Amino acid sequence: MATGTEAAQEVVHHAATFADHLPVLQVLVPFVAAPLVVIIGARALAWPLAFAASFIATVIAAVLMLGVIDGEVISYAIGGWLPPLGIEYRIDAANAFVLLLISAISTVVLLYAKVSVADEIPEKNHTLFYAAYLLCLTGLLGVAATGDAFNVFVFLEISSLATYVLIAQGSYRDRRALTAAYDYLIMGTIGATFFVIGIGFLYMATGTLNMADMADRIAEQGSNRTVRAAFAFIVVGMGLKAAVYPLHLWLPNAYTHAPSAVTAFLAGTATKVAIYVLLRFMFSVFHPGFAFTYNTLEFIIVPLAILAMYAASIIAIFQNDFKRMLAYSSVAQIGYILLGIGLLTETGLTGAIVHLFNHGITKAVLFMGVGALALRVGGSWYDRIEGLGKTMPWTSAAIVIGGLSLIGVPGTAGFISKWVLVQAALEKGWWPVALLIVASSLLAVIYVWRVVEALYLKAPTGRAAEATDPPMMMLIPLWIAALACLWFGFETHVTIGAAQMAAQELLAGSTGMMAGAGDPAAVVGH
């Protein structure tokens, strides 16, 4: 004990450069900006501040990504307290990729949000809205950046609480947003509490909260009942947050009734972060070599994923509301991601991580498009958006690009990830699964066709006849995302390269997590 206290006082404060602090700045910038927006209180400044914070976060994420794409690991000790005792931020290829996805989507959606939010939310709430948005971003970035298991829970709750508030803001258009937010609050809290029970069991079994340290100690002691219980609680808890098929009930209502900008942001980020946490725990903390991890993936996750691909797609076909259809399609797409994880091969994981990214931008395009349509015709029912292909050509064209990417047509981002997934299934010899992936894409053709039919093959009537393309502030972010959908359909070096590196690191398990730790030169603090 005596040596412990003295050692703590003698921690060498490394003289670090500004760049060394990037992992913590990634989370701190939006975190500090959120209260600043409220304290300044000027409505005119709320949006510029939020946008600046989100943009800085994106730049930081891009710099971090460049630093770790070659397989390096950045370990940052918060407050100079060295891991495993202190809280550690650990950036490797897997979470740098997720950080970049979250912050980039947040920035693009914020650009779009200015007009959309002004239309959908009363003016008196704007400052608080942007503060909640920034807190949500902080939480999501924090979950991805941290290497400490309890810290994951804290950031998860920061983002969740902000999310409930953001969804409830839809109540000015439709009061059902309130019950959707309430349902999500109940289910989200149960999920987060299950997760924290799992972490409690892990702490009992290992005596540490640092994920890398945990992984080593679990590998040492092998499988026992406490560790298996922890695994079960964490998978179910995160499954609720990620909307894994039978646990998805909160998602359709929440996405349908939330304001358009919020839906575009959440669809691209919130469930993706939960899937990242699942990945992190399944592969980095619990080694996939354990029978319980392996069996859970093969006998529970894979069948549920395939069920999600079909059941949710079929429900999507029968929706009469564009936005609700997209919500169900999200549940189906999460199925593809989980299927890739369940294959437990490098190609499968690569496919899952690439699909996580590609589906994020695809859904951002589509939900932003829905918001643009709703701005002009007041809703996204198929009978209301009839003929908008003629009166809102630019918006409709972007929606078609997003739709094609959702189906997985060659030349779009969606094709790349589905191709890798099919390849992974064939590599493993699971050709029926490969066939199922292709066949389920046909269901996507049907539900996307219903939108195209309404947009292009009907004559515009009523409000649709007078509609025009939305202001440039909405059209530009919409097209940035749409062009990204096309760009990542051709330029696969960044996405597949980073995803492959992430997959290799994840499959390497605990040794991958320990690389760099314990080597004081690699640890920076202040």
Added chain:
Amino acid sequence: MLSEFTWEFIVGHINYWLFIVLMMTGLYVVVARGNLVKKIVGLNIFQVSVFMLYISIGKITGGTAPIFPADNQGKIKLDPEIIYSNPLPHVLILTAIVVGIATTSLGLALIVRIHEEYGTIEEQAILKIEQDICRAEEQAHGEAMGGRV
């Protein structure tokens, strides 16, 4: 399997049994009660059970509060004979309690707004209102689409 359940095992794990009972009570209340406020109460019981799990695992038999004895100059006098409880789970749970309070207050705020909009906080009544809205919408928009309801 059953042979593990000796008297000593059951008594020795009393904190876990209480945790399980509380946790299941909380979850049951969330699922079974139709009143939105009662659901929040259930959620609170559920969360408190987890707090108790964490706090009880920090306890070490014979352990005292983790405060180092100091002499009158304020210098710490360490005595290796003293056993301390693990303070970390307690600190973690302080954070979780704050999260729990935030969740509860947000949940209650949502209930106030729901009551303003729907005039009730009974789940069945709210579901009924929402089903009526959905049916009317599907009717209006489905018919315009060519009678597909």
